[in-house]
Amino acid sequence: MSDANDRKRTVAVVGATGAVGEVVLRLLAERDFPVGELRALASERSAGTTVQFAGRDVEVAEATPDAFEGVDFAFFAATGGLSKTLAPEIAKRGGVAIDKSSTWRLDEQVPLVVPEINPEALEKHKGIVSCPNCTTIGFVMSLEPIRKLAPIKSVVVTTLQAVSGTGKPGIEELERQKGELAAGQAPSLDVYAAPIAENALPLCESFLEEGGYSTEEVKLLHETRKIFGDDSIDVSMTCVRVPVPVGHSAAMLVETERPVSPEEAREALAAFPGVEVVDDPSQNRFPTVYDVTGRDAVMVGRVRKDLVSDKLWLWQVSDNLRKGAATNAIQIAEEMMRRGLK
Ligand SMILES: NC(=O)c1ccc[n+]([C@@H]2O[C@H](COP(=O)([O-])OP(=O)(O)OC[C@H]3O[C@@H](n4cnc5c(N)ncnc54)[C@H](OP(=O)(O)O)[C@@H]3O)[C@@H](O)[C@H]2O)c1
Structure with missing residues (x-):
């Protein structure tokens, strides 16, 4: 620097x-x-x-x-x-x-x-x-360029979060369970409530008593509102732990005050510092954690208009240990x- x-x-x-x-x-x-x-x-x-x-x-x-x-x-x-x-x-x-x-x-x-x-x-x-939170950072980075085009009313998001989000114990649990499965043994449990190897857990550890949401999920709502200084943005979410070592992904459905076209959104996203767009479905080009691991960029793809509304779909990935x-x-x-x- x-x-x-x-x-x-x-x-x-x-x-x-x-x-x-x-x-x-x-x-x-x-x-x-x-x-x-x-x-x-x-x-x-x-x-x-x-x-x-x-x-x-x-x-x-x-x-x-x-x-x-x-x-x-x-x-x-x-x-x-x-x-x-x-x-x-x-x-x-x-x-x-x-x-x-x-x-x-x-x-x-x-x-x-x-x-x-x-x-x-x-x-x-x-x-x-x-x-x-590591999930919030990729989330708000991919919303900010769209927010500059039109105020955001709501987002529905499902995250797919890597085991390194739980620190070294999460990485060790996945590795140990992969070894146990390969040896024909039942996966032993330490960090997660169910096997993470060859599985997806619709609950990122900690549960809040009220409403049945995990703390990981509630963070997405409150942190987003604080960063944007806008308490009117609604965020509805499910956070899922997946057997990926590093890199969080998220599928996001974004509702703006006026309709934003996929072309407009792609252009704004690509111009925003720290965001990269990889979005060429005809060539099967879309970002995955393989593209983002070890890098600082938040990558966005699959930008498309919802089939039944004026909302926009986005797919977003980032390295949870780096930008996250x-x-x-x-x-x-x-x-x-x-x-x-x-
Ligand atoms: N992993 C992610 O993607 C991610 C993303 C955003 C935020 N975070 C946050 O970052 C923090 C660290 O997460 P991590 O994933 O790196 O966890 P981690 O791999 O489990 O590492 C925890 C670190 O904290 C140290 N530590 C634990 N108890 C301590 C104590 N009483 N006094 C001093 N040091 C202590 C450990 O030291 P020892 O080796 O001596 O035990 C170790 O260096 C957490 O607050 C986590 O929520 C993590």
């Missing part, structure tokens, strides 16, 4: 041994983030082990309040409980916590930011900035530096 404000920053990665933390470390180096000192933090269990950063080993330390002394940016990719106790400690010490958990997302004092959409929200930060998590968090820090906020 080239920037007039190129002072080196002291950076902490909390959850450095986890699925998102590893990608944060890789992307900080890949994006040439101005890292002076790097602190890799995790639980007591991992203290003393090492992680890789920019081709060298970095020793992992336990995440305690003292570990944030002098830190400019702390990327939080651990547990919600840890963010709740430690993020204020960073703010208190003059640093900025950029949090990947759901803990602060709906807090009125905390900006919830996708830099391509609502970067101005960063101006009001008080030391904690929240990243939306690490990339978005680092973009937030880059935007804050650009704005002279840190």
Whole structure:
């Protein structure tokens, strides 16, 4: 990143041994983030082990309040409980916590930011900035260009979410169950309530008591409204866990205040930063997680008018560990530096 404000920053990665933390470390180096000192933090269990950063080993330390002394940016990719106790400690010490958990997302004092959409929200930060859920980011990135053409009234969405959305334990569960099935054994259960190998689970873990929705589903409604600053948008959803290692997909039916044609939508989507359109059904060209894994783009295809209404269908895929998590968090820090906020 080239920037007039190129002072080196002291950076902490909390959850450095986890699925998102590893990608944060890789992307900080890949994006040439101005890292002076790097602190890799995790639980007591991992203290003393090492992680890789920019081709060298970095020793992992336990995440305690003292570990944030002098830190400019702390990327939080651990547990919600840890963010709740430690993020204020960073703010208190003059640093900025950029949090990947759901803990602060709906807090009125905390900006919830996708830099391509609502970067101005960063101006009001008080030391904690929240990243939306991995599913929400791809969702709002593919709605924003359409929203600029015509206000959105409602969206009906079904997501197909990768096991890495549940972190390393989800990836390990899929791998273990594939091995068990290949050996003729019944899949053993640890993370998910039913086998994920060769299956699709119409429930992403946590259930809310009321209404029978998972927390994953409810996030899509409330986070979307906060990011867009529009409480009138209705989102109806089902989130499905699928046996894909990395990459979330979503089928979306979008209702706008005036009809938007597929051609108009494709043009607006293709012009939007961070979105790519792959949409040539006659050649069987459409985006899949194979195209997006390891990349930052949100890819959109199958843009078509609904057969029985003026609504639009979209198919959208993104890498949940990159734009859905690490990339978005680092973009937030880059935007804050650009704005002279840190
Ligand atoms: N995976 C995704 O696609 C995704 C996307 C968006 C947001 N998120 C959010 O990002 C966060 C991390 O998710 P993940 O998928 O990377 O999970 P993960 O693979 O399970 O990693 C969890 C990380 O948190 C650390 N940790 C756990 N308990 C801790 C404690 N008490 N003190 C310090 N560190 C602790 C772990 O350290 P040890 O190795 O020491 O246990 C590990 O580094 C979660 O809040 C998740 O909701 C994930």
